[in-house]
Amino acid sequence: METYTAMRHFADSWGLAAMTLFFLAVVLFTLRPGGRKAAERAAEIPLKED
Template sequence: MEIYTAMRHFADSWGLLAMTLFFLGVVLFMFRPAAKARATEAAQIPLKED
């Protein structure tokens, strides 16, 4: 088996699974309950007068 074919087969199967799991992890991390307070605080940074 050619190295290109082997790497492509690996990327088509396990690579797609890894990218999907990473994407779901990032989405779930962004929408956790504690993230709302930090996001609101970060959104107010440009409006602060120091």
């Protein structure tokens, strides 16, 4: 089997599934309870004076 064809079949099946799971994990992590407070603290870091 040709290398390109094998990689293409992998990307079409398991690669797509992995990217979908990663996307859902990022969305769920962003929208988790308590995430707003952590995001607000992180957003204020550049504005704090030393």
